[in-house]
Amino acid sequence: MRVRFSRGVITIVVVVVVLAVGVSVGLYHLLKRAPRLAVQPEAYCTAVTPDGTIGLDIEQARISATIAAVAARRRLPERAVVIAYATALQESKLSNLDYGDRDSVGVFQQRESQGWGRKKQLMDPVYATNKFFAALVKVKNYRKLPLAEAAQAVQRSAGGYAYAPHEGDAKILAAAFTGRVPKAVHCWYPSAKTPPPQPKTAEARKQLARALGSTAITSKKRGWLVAAWSVAHAEQYAISRVGYSGVTWSNDLELEGWQAGGKAGDRRVELS
Known part of the structure; x- marks a missing residue:
């Protein structure tokens, strides 16, 4: 038996459907136009290179930048940085x-009991990284050894095999934070304070010098290392912009990566 609906019922159904669609579309566009109304994510960083992308939290990014800076001060090859990252990841x-x-x-x-230093010293990433590299360079032919063997020769852990699986990620981090790959490090942090705090650029440069030594830009690679370090430490020092070599990083959730523009050339990293 067929069930027939009156025109009035059909009209009501059509009106209800049209209203529902209209409300849904309107709500979508409202949310699209007002992204700031949504809950903001936590601070984060990414390292993007031709070999892949890695997501980091802010602490991981700062430590990654510190390891690269200490290696540059000691004039170590990228292989040493890769070994250090793989070790730290494990x-x-x-x-x-x-x-x-x-x-x-x-x-x-x-471990303090194994002569690495006092606990307070070991909690300083600059000191800890210097101690790691000082031990690594004493390992014969460490550049040519399989990564796990080189790391284990330094760490002497119970499971030296565990370092090897981190080699791929370590290579991505090394390419990004040593400055070999330009524009590789991007971070974002919430900055809802009103008025925003003044950037502590002098303090940032002082802390960079602890790890890197001279902060002079002597090559593009070194310039990108300094730029990456600055972006990774931007939240700590209330930095909202980093400019280098004609491009600028901004602490803007709606921007992805570095944007064209900025006054800084190849001899200076600009912080603001």
């Missing part, structure tokens, strides 16, 4: 931990 996930197995602490989980 030991602490690139975090400055104040705990670990027995008395292990810090980025590389170094």
Whole structure:
């Protein structure tokens, strides 16, 4: 038996459907035009190179930048940086931990009882990285050894095989933070304070010098290392813009990566 609806019922159904579609479309466009009304994400960083992309939290990015800066100060090859990153990823996930197995602490989980230094020193990523590299360069032919063997020769851990799986990610981080790949590091952090804090550029440069030594830009690669370090530490020093070599990073959630523009040339990294 067929069920027939009157014109009035059909009209009401059509009106309801049209209204529902209209409300949905209107709500979509409202949200699209007002993205700031949505809950903002937590601070984050990315390292993007031809070999891949890695997402980092702010602490991981700062430590990655510090490791690259210390390596540059010591004039070490990128292979040393890769080994350091793989080791730190396994030991602490690139975090400055104040705990670990027995008395292990810090980025590389170094132990005071094994002569690496005092706990307070080991909790300083610059100091800990210098100690790691000082031990690494004493490993014969470390550049040619499989990564796990080189890392294990320094760490002497219970499971030296565990460093190898991190080699791919370590290579991406090394390419980005050493400055070999330009415009590779991008970060964002929430800055809802009114008025916004004044950038602490002098303090930022002072802390960069602790890891890097001279902050003079002597090559484009070094310039991009300084730029990457500055972006990774932008939240810490209230920096909202970093300019280098004709492009600018801005702390803007709606922008992805570095944008064309800016006064800074190849001999200066501009912070503001």
